[in-house]
Amino acid sequence: MPEVMFAGPDGRLEGRYHHAKQANAPVALVLHPHPLHGGTMNNRIVHALYQRFQAMGFSTLRFNFRGVGRSQGRYDGGIGEISDAAAALDFLQAVNPNASSLWVAGYSFGSYVGMQLLMRRPEMSGFISISPPASHYDFGFLAPCPCNGLMLHGADDELVPESSVRKLVEKLNTQKGISIDYRVMPAAGHIFTPPQADQVADAAEDHINVTLNRKRISLAAD
Template sequence: MPEVMFAGPDGRLEGRYHHASDRNAPVALILHPHPLHGGTMNNRVVHALYQRFQAMGFSTLRFNFRGVGRSQGKYDGGIGEISDAAAALDFLQAVNPAASMLWVAGYSFGSYVGMQLLMRRPEMGGFVSIAAPASHYDFGFLAPCPCSGLILHGAEDELVPESAVRKLVDKLNTQRGIKIDYRVQPGTGHVFDAAQTEQAVDAAEDHVMSVLNRQRMPMAAD
């Protein structure tokens, strides 16, 4: 789990990076919750996603947004954090020029940043969005949403009503060529305990592997 420092738009950013042995391995960028509410790259859900993508054979990066941990700069209301995520993706692509697919996964605020990144980087191939803050931020920018993905939400989320996320999912699923795999996790609030985290990353793996297997099928038929 090598520590890395890479250039961001407002100073150097601190991360943890795993490099897969396969030069064509897919890559995944994992984004953490809100910096002003204790969010860091060591968040339980973020760390679990990082480990699970690694186990699936991905080159994987998690990092601290500006002003968190040893990352330079200061919180910028979401705008700068989107630029941080783009810089992190630049780093991933630079060290994985032959990557077969690019994924972004985010938890809470990180899922909002991840969805914003989708709109700026059309080469993204999939996403995992956990506890998306659909009642706190306007997700209307997803018009059209550039790719399909997984949205998972806790049924008992006390900060973001499940109905707000379902409304977003329904809107995205009306878009041509977009299929959102929406999963509601019973008995789960906005903050996931250890068991709920394991359940969530199991769902993420199930979704990601189904996409990767579909991608490989035409290759196997050739």
């Protein structure tokens, strides 16, 4: 789990990067919760997703947004953090120029940043969005949503009502060619317990495997 420092738009950014052994392996970028509310790349969900992507054979990066840990700069209301994520993606693509697919995963605020990144980078293959803050941020920019993905939310989320995420998913699923895999975790709040973190990673792995298998079947049929 080597430490990395890479250039961001407002100074150097601190991360942890795992490089897959397989040539042309898929890559994943994992984004952490809100910097002003204790979010870091060492968050339980971020770490669980990072480890799961690694176990699945992905080259994987998690990093601290500006002003967090050893990352330089100051919190920028989400705008700068989107630029940080783009710089992290640039780093990943530079190290993995022939990656077979590219995924972004985010938790809470990180899921909002990840969805913003999707709109800016058409090469993205899919996304994992955990506890998207649909009641706090306007996700109307997903028009159209550029690709399919997983949205997972806690049934008892005390910060973001499940109904707000369900409404977002229903709206996205009306778009042509878009099918969001929406899963609600029973008895889960916004902050997941350690056993629930493993369940989140299980759901992500299941979704990715289904997506990649569907792609392989489609390519074989052509």
